[in-house]
Amino acid sequence: MEQRKGRRLILFPVPFQGHINPMLELANILHLKGFSITIIHTNFNSLNPSSHPHFTFHSIPDGLSESEASSKDILFLISVLTAKCVEPFRECLASLLSDVSEDPVACLISDAIFHFAQSVADSLKVPRVVLRTGGASSFTVFAAFPLLREKGYFPIPDSRLEEPVAEFPHLKVKDLPVIKGCDSEEYFQLADGMSNGTKSSRGLIFNTFEDLEEQALGKIRQEFPIPIFPIGPFHNCFPAASSSLPLATEDKSCISWLNGQAPKSVVYVSYGSIVAIKEAQFLEIAWGLANSKQPFLWVIRPDSIHGGSQWLELLPNEFLENLNGRGHIVKWSPQKEVLSHAAIGVFWTHSGWNSTLESICEGVPMICMPCFTDQMVNARYVSNVWKVGLQLEPGAERGEIERTIRKLMVEKEGEEIRARSLKLMEKANLCFKQDGSSYQSLDGLVKHILSLESFVFRTQ
The missing domain is CATH 3.40.50.2000 (Glycogen Phosphorylase B;)
Incomplete structure (x- = not known):
C-alpha cells in the first residue's frame, strides 16, 4: 500500500445497497492510493464500522420515523432524507473540518442524489466531488429532463411507448428513466437537483469505463464544465467488504x-x-x-x-x-x-x-x-x-x-x-491495466484531489 499522503477524504453515500457498495469500493480504491477515509452515514441503513476498520465512521441522525423508515417508496425515502439530513450533515461536516487533530481534508465526495451536499460544502468552503453510482448513459438522460419535458415526453402517454426518442436515438419513450405512479414533479426536482448540483461541483466520478460508454461520456464532457473521471468498474479494482446493511445473509x-x-x-x-x-x-x-x-x-x-x-x-x-x-x-x-x-x-x-x-x-x-x-x-x-x-x-x-x-x-x-x-x-478487464483508460483516469483523479488542497487552505 502507498504511504498515506496526509490528506483526508470525507465520503457521504446515499443509504441504499446499490449506492453504498460502489461508494465503499471507491473508498477502498482511494485508500489504496494513500488517502485517509472518513465516512458520514445516516442512522437509516446504518453501516457497521467493524466491517471497515481502516475507515473512520460518523453517523448522523436522519429524523425518519419508524413508519417512514419502513416505507418501500424509494422516491419518498430519498425526499425525506434530503429534507431532514441537511442540518445534521452540515453540523457533522463542520465538526470534521475544524478537527485539527486529524489530517487536513482535501475534499468531500458525495453521492449525486444528495445534491444538498453542494450548498453545504459551499457554505463551509470545502470542495465537493460527486460520485454518480449509475451509468453515464442514463445520467445524460436525467440531465436532459428539462429539454424532454419541454418537448412533451412527460407525462408519458401509453400511446407513445414504442416511439423513438429523437434526442436519444437508442431509446424508445418507454425506456425513459421514470418511476410509474410517483409524484412526477418531485421526481423531476430530484433529477434537476442532481444535475445542477453536479455542475456546481469540482468533479464527477463514474463507475464505468471509456470503451463501454464513450459516447455518453463525451456528451457529458461537452455539457458539464467540470473534470470527468470514469474509473470503473470499481469492483474489478478493489472489491468492497460487506456493507452490513440489514439484508438477508448470503447463502453460500x-x-x-x-x-x-x-x-x-x-x-x-x-x-x-x-x-x-x-x-x-x-x-x-x-x-x-x-x-x-x-x-x-x-x-x-x-x-x-x-x-x-x-x-x-x-x-x-x-x-x-x-x-x-x-x-x-x-x-x-x-x-x-x-x-x-x-x-x-x-x-x-x-x-x-x-x-x-x-x-x-x-x-x-x-x-x-x-x-x-x-x-x-x-x-x-x-x-x-x-x-x-x-x-x-x-x-x-x-x-x-x-x-x-x-x-x-x-x-x-x-x-x-x-x-x-x-x-x-x-x-x-484491460481498462485497469497500466495505461488502460480507468488506470489513467484514476491517476488523474488523485492528482485532481491533491490540487484541491490549495483551495481548502486558501479559504480557511
Whole structure:
C-alpha cells in the first residue's frame, strides 16, 4: 500500500445497497492510493464500522420515523432524507473540518442524489466531488429532463411507448428513466437537483469505463464544465467488504450447488436489493424457468413480492416437486462469486447498474427485465447497443420467458451474444491495466484531489 499522503477524504453515500457498495469500493480504491477515509452515514441503513476498520465512521441522525423508515417508496425515502439530513450533515461536516487533530481534508465526495451536499460544502468552503453510482448513459438522460419535458415526453402517454426518442436515438419513450405512479414533479426536482448540483461541483466520478460508454461520456464532457473521471468498474479494482446493511445473509449453499452443474448451464436470477414484483409475475417467472428445462439459481428475497410476507409458500407444490434438483432457491447470494462461477450461463437481472457491470466483467450474457428509473436505459443498452443480452418486458408470460432463456442458452443467437459478451469482458478487464483508460483516469483523479488542497487552505 502507498504511504498515506496526509490528506483526508470525507465520503457521504446515499443509504441504499446499490449506492453504498460502489461508494465503499471507491473508498477502498482511494485508500489504496494513500488517502485517509472518513465516512458520514445516516442512522437509516446504518453501516457497521467493524466491517471497515481502516475507515473512520460518523453517523448522523436522519429524523425518519419508524413508519417512514419502513416505507418501500424509494422516491419518498430519498425526499425525506434530503429534507431532514441537511442540518445534521452540515453540523457533522463542520465538526470534521475544524478537527485539527486529524489530517487536513482535501475534499468531500458525495453521492449525486444528495445534491444538498453542494450548498453545504459551499457554505463551509470545502470542495465537493460527486460520485454518480449509475451509468453515464442514463445520467445524460436525467440531465436532459428539462429539454424532454419541454418537448412533451412527460407525462408519458401509453400511446407513445414504442416511439423513438429523437434526442436519444437508442431509446424508445418507454425506456425513459421514470418511476410509474410517483409524484412526477418531485421526481423531476430530484433529477434537476442532481444535475445542477453536479455542475456546481469540482468533479464527477463514474463507475464505468471509456470503451463501454464513450459516447455518453463525451456528451457529458461537452455539457458539464467540470473534470470527468470514469474509473470503473470499481469492483474489478478493489472489491468492497460487506456493507452490513440489514439484508438477508448470503447463502453460500448456492456455490456448493453450482459446483455440481455443467459449465455455462445455469440461469442465475436476481432482481437486486429493492425491486418487488407482483404475485402473478412471480408465478410466470417460476413456470418459465421450470419449462425451459435449464438448471437455475433463483434469489427470492422475502420482501420481493408485492403485498405479502410469504416466501416459497407462493410457489405451487407441483412446481417444487417437479424440479428434481434442477433449481436452487436462496434468499440472498454472494453475487460476484456466483457470476464468476463456471456453471453460470445467463444472468436474468433487473438491470441495476452494479449488476450490469458485474455481469459484463464476467462475460455473462443477460436477460433484462427492468422495473424503474435508470434500469430501463441500462437494459436497452445491454440489448440494443452493446448487444450482450435480451430484454423481457415487465409482465412477460411463461411462454415468452421460456423462449428467451432457450434463445440464450441453446440457440445460435445465444452463441453470438456470448461471443460479444466475452469481447466486452476483455475490454473491461484491460481498462485497469497500466495505461488502460480507468488506470489513467484514476491517476488523474488523485492528482485532481491533491490540487484541491490549495483551495481548502486558501479559504480557511
